[in-house]
Amino acid sequence: MEGVVYVLLFSLSTMVACAVAVVAWRRRRSAPAVGTVAVVSASTAVWSGTAVFGRLVPVPELVALTGAAAMIAVSVMTSAYLCQSLAVADRGWRLSRRTALWLSAEPALFAVVLLTDSWHRLVISSAGLDGAGDIVVRFGPLFWAHTAYGAALVVAATTRLTRAWLHGPRSQRRLYGFVLLGNVPSALGGVASLLGVTGTVGAAPQVVAPLGFCASAALTYWALARLSLHELVPVTRTHLFDMISDVVVTADGSGRVLDVNPAADRLARRLAPGLPDRLVGLPITAVLGGMPVADRLEDGLEVSLAVTDAEDRTVDLDMRVSALNDSRGEPVGWAVVARDVTALNDQRRELQETNDRLHEQVATIEALRANLAEQAVRDTLTGLHNRRFLMESLQRQMRLAAAEGSPLSVALLDIDHFKQINDRYGHGAGDQVLARFAKLVSGRIRADDVVARYGGEEFVIVLPGATGEQALERVDALRAWVAAGRMPAAGRTLTVTFSSGVATLTGKQSPEELLHAADEALYEAKRAGRNQVKLAAAEPDPSAAAA
Numbered sequence: 001m002e003g004v005v006y007v008l009l010f011s012l013s014t015m016v017a018c019a020v021a022v023v024a025w026r027r028r029r030s031a032p033a034v035g036t037v038a039v040v041s042a043s044t045a046v047w048s049g050t051a052v053f054g055r056l057v058p059v060p061e062l063v064a065l066t067g068a069a070a071m072i073a074v075s076v077m078t079s080a081y082l083c084q085s086l087a088v089a090d091r092g093w094r095l096s097r098r099t100a101l102w103l104s105a106e107p108a109l110f111a112v113v114l115l116t117d118s119w120h121r122l123v124i125s126s127a128g129l130d131g132a133g134d135i136v137v138r139f140g141p142l143f144w145a146h147t148a149y150g151a152a153l154v155v156a157a158t159t160r161l162t163r164a165w166l167h168g169p170r171s172q173r174r175l176y177g178f179v180l181l182g183n184v185p186s187a188l189g190g191v192a193s194l195l196g197v198t199g200t201v202g203a204a205p206q207v208v209a210p211l212g213f214c215a216s217a218a219l220t221y222w223a224l225a226r227l228s229l230h231e232l233v234p235v236t237r238t239h240l241f242d243m244i245s246d247v248v249v250t251a252d253g254s255g256r257v258l259d260v261n262p263a264a265d266r267l268a269r270r271l272a273p274g275l276p277d278r279l280v281g282l283p284i285t286a287v288l289g290g291m292p293v294a295d296r297l298e299d300g301l302e303v304s305l306a307v308t309d310a311e312d313r314t315v316d317l318d319m320r321v322s323a324l325n326d327s328r329g330e331p332v333g334w335a336v337v338a339r340d341v342t343a344l345n346d347q348r349r350e351l352q353e354t355n356d357r358l359h360e361q362v363a364t365i366e367a368l369r370a371n372l373a374e375q376a377v378r379d380t381l382t383g384l385h386n387r388r389f390l391m392e393s394l395q396r397q398m399r400l401a402a403a404e405g406s407p408l409s410v411a412l413l414d415i416d417h418f419k420q421i422n423d424r425y426g427h428g429a430g431d432q433v434l435a436r437f438a439k440l441v442s443g444r445i446r447a448d449d450v451v452a453r454y455g456g457e458e459f460v461i462v463l464p465g466a467t468g469e470q471a472l473e474r475v476d477a478l479r480a481w482v483a484a485g486r487m488p489a490a491g492r493t494l495t496v497t498f499s500s501g502v503a504t505l506t507g508k509q510s511p512e513e514l515l516h517a518a519d520e521a522l523y524e525a526k527r528a529g530r531n532q533v534k535l536a537a538a539e540p541d542p543s544a545a546a547a
Contacts, residue, residue: 010052013214017045020218032094033087033224036080041217043077046070048210067124068114071146075107077213078150084220085157088179089164110146158183175223182219185212247317247338250324251284258333260287267340270309288336299323299331304341316342379453381431382438390452390460394511397450397464401505408505409471411461412518413441416497416530418457421489429490436487437496444478460515468504468535475500476533483531497531506538 021041028035050066050073082103086093117123122142158180165176241248247264251257260268260279268287269275279287301321306314317338324333377389385393394410401408415437422430434457441459442451450462463471479498486493501521503514521536528534 007052007056009211010048013048013211014045014052016218017041017048017214020214020221021045024221027225033084034221036084036087037217037221037224039080040077040084040213041221043073043080044210044213044217046073047077048214051210068117071114071123071143072107072111074150075110075146078153079103079107082153082157085160085179088176088220088224089160089168106146106149110142113142178223179220182216182223185215185219188212247336247340249284249287249336250333251336252333253331255284255334257282257284257287264338267315267338270315271307273310284334284336314342315340316345379438382435382453384438384442384459385450385452387452387454390450390454390462391511393450393452394462394514397462398505398509398511398514401464402508406465407467407470409463409466409468409502410514410518411463411471411475411500411502411533412454412515412522413459413461413475413498413500414522414526415457416499416526421494425490425492425494429492432489433487433494433496436489437482437498440482440485441478444481460518468502468538471502471504472533472535475502479531479533499525499530500533501525501536502533503536504538 018041021038024034024038024041028038047070050070053066083095083099113120114123122140123146124143125138125140161176161180161183165173165180168176241259241261244261245263247267248259248261249257249264250259257280264287265279268279272286275286276282298321302319304316304318306316309315318341319336319338322335322337323331324335326332377385379386397408400406415433418430418433421433434453438451438453438459441461445451445461446463448464452460452462454460461475463474466474479500483495483497485496487496488494499522501518501524503517503521505514509517517536521534525532525534
């Protein structure tokens, strides 16, 4: 009856181990630890299967063969078991070539020893049947050396997991704990089998270690698949934390530093070179000294600040404080994240300075352009608008007057006896008279009026909104005011007068025609004796005449 139970248990163990091996192998690419579980399960299935075969076929020669296969499977399993623990404890772990060669050395050598065991009998000293027909196997020294080696690997694997559970990231300790608990069946089965406390089936000791390793493999796979979503990520949180370029400091509720990443360590020592080698455990005010955020930790606090390092260089930081809550939502600590934006701000300042310079240059260019444009329509001697500007302005004023039905007049002024001034006092004196005359005239016109130098000693005033009589009256008042004054020229004061002809827009005249009418009136004033203003005779509207 005991033999039947033994066969049933080990058959079940073989099937479970095979199932775990197949499922884990299909998901081996998700994480290295899952692949190692597949190898452990496959080795356990071989171990359990050889045990079943040995019970069902009690032939000494076959028992020796199945025993050798079981020993090879145990060698592979213990090596994979160590790799499994390393991969669980460190998600960034990968099987290197050196480690693979080292772990495969013992199974390879032991396989050679097994193949040659018939010569030296150092592994299986003897195998046969006793008087009751039960198989009796006696092991040699190399078997026990092999067993000790496998036990050493299991102890090393368990030690690595225990250290990870004690000192690893808090978020992963639950996983480490479940994997350790999952290893308890394999440990108990191995110890019980070695000590022979599991009884015998017939005369042979009952080895239950494969059952324990099968249970451990199944529990480990369950823990990896159900408890550790992070296991699917090949980069550990620790490595990610270290690779972040932003400054990250975590502190407990009392403000004691729990962890700092390398970027935070570098910044803290840049600001305060005298800090101790280990920053963990220090008050956060010591690590973030000089930063106002260190004295007022508030959830969601965001601040931009500039601090000065030990070398008197400015460091611009964007900082944010976040509360760390436990599973019940209660705050248990703080996370301070800062980004060094010095280079970015420098680029922004340089860009702003460049932009300001460009604006200044554009403004200067625009001012120069406007100045050049103004100079192009100004008379250099008198500062009045020149003939070109006069014609353009008169054209606009005539269109506007025609559209609005408002009057428009022009006055053509000519300085009397100007040639005599040049001949008697020189052209310098004549230029002084022209400049002074232009200043007097421009100072007496209205804001809407336009005065321009027409050529030589001739000037034109455009009077929008003025009828012929109004323009005549205003220009005559200007004439009288100029004649009553004296003008300095060539060290003398001269009396200067002018004659003028006034013309009014009467119809669809062109600027040239309107000025011609004013010129005719000017000549009439000169023929009448100068120093007077004449109004041009009104010409009939061509459109009215046609009607």
